[in-house]
Amino acid sequence: MRKVQATLVLLCLFTPFGSLLKAQQPRPAAGGGAVQPTLNRTADAILALKSTRFSLKREGAPAFLDEKNGITFTTADCIYAAPDRVSCNVKVSLKNGTIVQLTRVWVPEGTFQTNPLTKQWAKVPPDSNFNGAVLFARTGIPEILRTGVQKAQTVGTEKLGTVQALHLKGDVAGEKLNPLIGTSLKDDQLYAVDLWIDEKPANPLQLHVAEGDANGWLIELSGLNEPVTVATPQLPPPAGRQ
Numbered sequence: 001m002r003k004v005q006a007t008l009v010l011l012c013l014f015t016p017f018g019s020l021l022k023a024q025q026p027r028p029a030a031g032g033g034a035v036q037p038t039l040n041r042t043a044d045a046i047l048a049l050k051s052t053r054f055s056l057k058r059e060g061a062p063a064f065l066d067e068k069n070g071i072t073f074t075t076a077d078c079i080y081a082a083p084d085r086v087s088c089n090v091k092v093s094l095k096n097g098t099i100v101q102l103t104r105v106w107v108p109e110g111t112f113q114t115n116p117l118t119k120q121w122a123k124v125p126p127d128s129n130f131n132g133a134v135l136f137a138r139t140g141i142p143e144i145l146r147t148g149v150q151k152a153q154t155v156g157t158e159k160l161g162t163v164q165a166l167h168l169k170g171d172v173a174g175e176k177l178n179p180l181i182g183t184s185l186k187d188d189q190l191y192a193v194d195l196w197i198d199e200k201p202a203n204p205l206q207l208h209v210a211e212g213d214a215n216g217w218l219i220e221l222s223g224l225n226e227p228v229t230v231a232t233p234q235l236p237p238p239a240g241r242q
Contacts (some may be wrong), residue, residue, distance in 0.1 A: 035152040035168055036220040041202035042195070043142035051081050053223040056132075059223055060215035062093060063181075065104075065130055070095035084108055085230035088134035092116075105233055106133040112233040121233040130181065135219070140180055141207070148176040150190065158196065165205050177209060181217050 028194050055077050062072035078088035086106045093099055100116035104124070111124040111131075134140045152170035159165070171194045174185030185191060196206040207219040 011027075016068045035154055035170075036149075038166070038168065038197070038199075038202065039145040039149060039152060041193075042197050042204055043145040045197075045202045046136055046142050046145075046204060047138060049080070049082055049136065050223050050225045051223075052136075052225070053228070054078050054080065054135075054219055054221045056088070057218040057220075058216075059218065060211070060213065065090060065092055066124075076132075079228045079230060080132070080136055081228050081230045082136070084133050084137065085231045088132055093116075104132070105230060106131060107230065107232045109232050112235075119237050122235065125143070131179075136182055141204075144172055144176050144180075144193075145195075146178065148172050149193065157199075160196055160205050163198050163205060166199040167194065168198050169194045172209075181209065185211060 026119075056075065058074040062074050065071045065073045071094060073090050075226055076088040076090040078086055080086050084107070088104050089101060090104055091099065091101050094116075102116045103114045104152055105112045112121050113124045114121055136142075149170035152168060155167040155169055157164055158167050167189045170193055171190035173187065174189050174191060175187035177191060178187070180181050191212070192210040194206075194208040194210075195204065197204050204221055206221070207217075209217045211217075
């Protein structure tokens with residue numbers, strides 16, 4: 001018995017104390033270098049999408065859909081058809097406070113929107129704040145994932161619906177985010193971005209951007225690669241040409 005005790009004492013004396021501490025500490029989250037290949041795979045998965053449904057939710061102060069006319073929104077339910085067609089049903093607040101719903105479509109022929117009252121289509125100026133099609137373009141979310149995420153790390157796995165999702169996070173400069181979400185973020189300031197993906201196929205499931213002051217954006221994707229159609233709207237004939 002004394003030999004056993006003596007052996008244990010010697011092991012404690014000659015085993016580096018730092019090694020014992022290291023064994024007891026939890027493994028830190030992976031750094032940006034370890035996470036970047038996963039972000040690249042997700043960028044590839046987005047570019048490979050044939051279609052998806054997605055919802056866009058504004059947290060905090062409403063965002064402008066049309067700043068010139070004082071039209072704001074908080075939610076939009078959308079469909080995307082590759083490579084550059086998006087249609088969104090948007091609940092908006094008019095300048096007088098009236099809540100209405102309209103449909104906005106981004107197609108190669110331009111941006112179109114329904115009149116909330118007459119439901120007729122009209123073309124919208126291209127400088128409108130939010131552009132749904134840009135999210136999935138090569139220069140949109142995929143480019144941010146490839147080159148724009150700083151201090152990227154793995155948070156862990158979480159259940160999203162029926163999927164065990166991999167949760168990643170990092171910081172992205174305002175100048176990278178502004179073209180996507182149409183807000184006036186500070187170009188040189190970093191904003192927290194969280195991403196949840198279905199790990200094996202690397203398909204995106206959810207993306208969150210925190211602007212601060214309780215403002216932010218949540219994008220949720222579903223129905224990936226299900227058949228959808230986003231047609232170019234037919235404008236009513238000009239007056240006098242009925």
